[in-house]
Amino acid sequence: MKSKTKFFTFIFLLIFCFSNAQFVKKHGQLSVSGTQLVDKNNNPIVLRGMSFGWHSMWPRFYNEKAVAWLKKDFNCNVVRAAMGIELGQMSYMKEPQFSKEKIEAVIKGAIKSDIYVIIDWHSHNVNLKEAKEFFAEMSKKYAKYPNVIYEIFNEPDHETWPEIKAYAEEVIKVIRENDPNNIILIGSPHWDQDVNLPAADPIKGYNNLMYTMHFYAATHGKELREKTDEAIKSGLPIFVSESAGMEATGDGPLNYQAWQEYIDWMEERKLSWITWSVSDKDETCSILNKSAKSEGKWKKEDLKESGIKVREFLRRYNSQE
Numbered sequence: 001m002k003s004k005t006k007f008f009t010f011i012f013l014l015i016f017c018f019s020n021a022q023f024v025k026k027h028g029q030l031s032v033s034g035t036q037l038v039d040k041n042n043n044p045i046v047l048r049g050m051s052f053g054w055h056s057m058w059p060r061f062y063n064e065k066a067v068a069w070l071k072k073d074f075n076c077n078v079v080r081a082a083m084g085i086e087l088g089q090m091s092y093m094k095e096p097q098f099s100k101e102k103i104e105a106v107i108k109g110a111i112k113s114d115i116y117v118i119i120d121w122h123s124h125n126v127n128l129k130e131a132k133e134f135f136a137e138m139s140k141k142y143a144k145y146p147n148v149i150y151e152i153f154n155e156p157d158h159e160t161w162p163e164i165k166a167y168a169e170e171v172i173k174v175i176r177e178n179d180p181n182n183i184i185l186i187g188s189p190h191w192d193q194d195v196n197l198p199a200a201d202p203i204k205g206y207n208n209l210m211y212t213m214h215f216y217a218a219t220h221g222k223e224l225r226e227k228t229d230e231a232i233k234s235g236l237p238i239f240v241s242e243s244a245g246m247e248a249t250g251d252g253p254l255n256y257q258a259w260q261e262y263i264d265w266m267e268e269r270k271l272s273w274i275t276w277s278v279s280d281k282d283e284t285c286s287i288l289n290k291s292a293k294s295e296g297k298w299k300k301e302d303l304k305e306s307g308i309k310v311r312e313f314l315r316r317y318n319s320q321e
Contacts, residue, residue, distance in 0.1 A: 023077045024114045029146040030183050032208050035237040037183070037272055040146075047116055047272035048318050049076035050310070051242060053279025053286060054122060055102040056088030056095075060294040061278050062102040067109030069296025070278070074311050075318040078116040080241065080274050081106035082154070085123035085130070092130070100137075111147050118185070118241060118274070120151040126159060126167050132174045143179035150175055151185040151241055155214065161189055161197035172206055185212050185239055191248075193224060195238065199231035210239040216285075217258035219248040225265050232269065240266060240273040245306060250276070250285035254305060263313060275310045 028040030039045045050070055055062050062081070070076040081103045085092045092099040103119060110117035119138055121131055135150060142148045152171045156164050168186045175184060186203065188195050192214040203209055213228050232238055245259030246252050266273050279286040287307030292298050303311065 022114050024116060024147050029181055030116070030149075030208075031181070032183070032210060032237045035232050035235060036270060037210065037237070037239065044270045045272075046267070046270050046317075047078040047274075048314055049078035049080065049115070049274055050074060050278050050287075050314075051080035051118075051120070051274045051276045052082055052106060053277040053281070054082055054084035054087060055099060056084030056091040058279040058281070059090060059098075059102050061288075062105050063295055064105060064109035064112060065295035066278070067106055067115075068113050069298070071113045071115050073296070073298070075315045076115060077318055078118065078149075078272070078274065079106060079110055080118040080120050080151070082120045082122040082277070085121060085127060086125065092134070093127075096134075100134075107142060107148065111145055114147075116147050116149060118149045118151050120154055120241070122154040124155050124157045124191075126153075126156075126163065128167055128170055131167075131171050135171055136174045136178065139175040139178035139182075143182065146182065148179075149183045149185060150179075151187075151212065153187040154242075155191045156187045156189055157191055159189060161194070161201060164189060165198070165201065165203060169203060172203065172209070176206060181208060183208050183210060183239075185210050185241055187212050192242070193220070193227075195228055195231040195236060199234045199236040202236060210237040212241040213238050214242040215240065215262055216243070216248040216250070217245045217262050218252055218255035221258070222261075225262070229269075238271055240271055242276050243273055244276050244285045245309065246284040249283075251283045254284065254309065256309070259309075263317070267317065275313075 027045055036044050052061055067079055083092055083099055083103045090098055107117050172184055188198050192212045195213050198211050245254040276285050280288040280290050284306055287304055289302050292302040
C-alpha cells in the first residue's frame with residue numbers, strides 16, 4: 001500500500017511540476033474572443049497568480065529569483081509587477097529610473113520563467129503625460145514578447161468613467177503604435193467596482209482590451225459579483241487583476257467562505273485572477289513575514305495565513321490546466 005501511495009504521489013508531483021513548465025511556450029499570444037481570454041489556439045485560458053506589493057515600498061522582492069520561486073512553489077502562471085506611481089520615497093514620480101529597473105527585473109524574470117506578467121501602473125490618479133511616456137517605452141521594448149500584459153490604471157478612485165475613458169484611449173493609442181497584440185487592462189471607477197459604467201460605454205476601435213474588477217472577499221459580497229455578471233452579459237471582458245480574502249483595507253481576518261465563493265464564481269466563468277500581495281507589511285494581505293528572503297525559497301514559517309491559503313489555491317487550480 002505504501003509503495004502505491006508513493007507512486008501516485010510521484011505521478012501527481014510530476015504532473016504538477018510539468019503543468020506550468022513551459023506555459024507561455026504552450027499558450028503563446030493571448031487575445032480576447034467575445035468576453036473570454038483565449039490562447040494562441042483560441043482555447044479559453046485562465047491566468048492565476050500573485051501581485052507583488054508596491055515596488056516603491058517592497059523593492060527587495062522585485063527580482064528574477066522571486067519570480068522563479070512563485071512559479072515553482074506557488075505554481076503561478078502569471079505575476080503582476082505593481083509600480084507605485086506616487087506613494088513611497090522610491091515612487092516612479094520621484095525615482096523613475098529605479099522604478100523601471102525594478103519592474104523590468106520582474107518582467108525579465110517572467111520571460112525567463114516562461115509565465116505571463118502584468119505591467120501595472122499602480123496609481124489612484126490620472127497622470128497622463130507620465131503614463132504615456134512609460135508605456136511608450138515599455139511597449140517598444142517588450143512588444144515582441146507574448147508574456148506581457150499592460151495594466152494602465154490600477155484603481156481609479158474618484159474619477160468618472162468619462163475621465164478614465166479619455167485617459168485610457170490616449171494610453172492605449174501609445175501602446176498600440178508599438179504593440180498591436182498584447183492584452184491591455186483598463187480600470188473602472190470606485191476602485192474597480194463600477195464595471196457597469198464601462199459596460200454601458202466601452203472603448204471602441206481596439207482589440208484585446210479587458211476591464212479590471214477588484215474584490216476583497218470580507219468586504220465585497222454577492223452584489224459585486226452580480227454587477228460583474230451583468231457587465232459580462234453585456235459583452236465586457238473582465239480580468240480580476242487584484243483580489244484577496246480579507247477586508248478592502250487589506251487587514252482584518254480572512255473570510256474563508258466568502259473567498260471560496262469568489263474563487264468558485266471566477267472558476268465557473270473562466271475569469272483570470274491575481275491575489276494581493278508579495279510583501280512583508282504587518283497586515284493580513286501581505287503574504288510574507290519579515291523572515292522571508294528577498295529571492296524566494298520561503299518556508300511555511302515565512303508565510304502568513306493568507307500566504308499559506310493562496311499558495312494552496314494556486315497549486316490546486318493551476319495544476320488542473
